[in-house]
Amino acid sequence: MNTPDKKNMKHECPHQQECLQLLQSILDGEATTEQKDRFMGHHLEECMPCYQNYHLEVAIRDLLKKKCSNEAPQDLVDSIKQKVIQNLSK
Known part of the structure; x- marks a missing residue:
């Protein structure tokens, strides 16, 4: 991914x-090429x-990997994702 020109980016999606669902699919390795x-x-x-x-999703995933010695419980991951989605809707 190239570094975008932030001043020319749209500010609403x-x-x-x-997009968030697609992003999660991409990071989970479930999206097509x-x-x-x-x-x-x-x-x-x-x-x-x-x-x-x-960048938020990548940071959350990295934090979970660092803080959880084993794989994070799926209910924790789902709960965090749901809270992120709710905050995006506000």
Whole structure:
């Protein structure tokens, strides 16, 4: 992913929920190569909310990996994701 020109990025995403779900699929390795390339190669460079969500999701996942010696319990991961989604809707 290239470093985007933040001043030229859109500041609202009309599809933020769908983008967040796609982003999670990408990070979980469940998205197709085409979905990943389109989202990571184009959309993130144009959309500030999705760019920020990407970095937030990566930071959350990295923190969970560091703090949990074993794999994080799925209910904890789901709870955190749900809270992030709720905060994005506000």
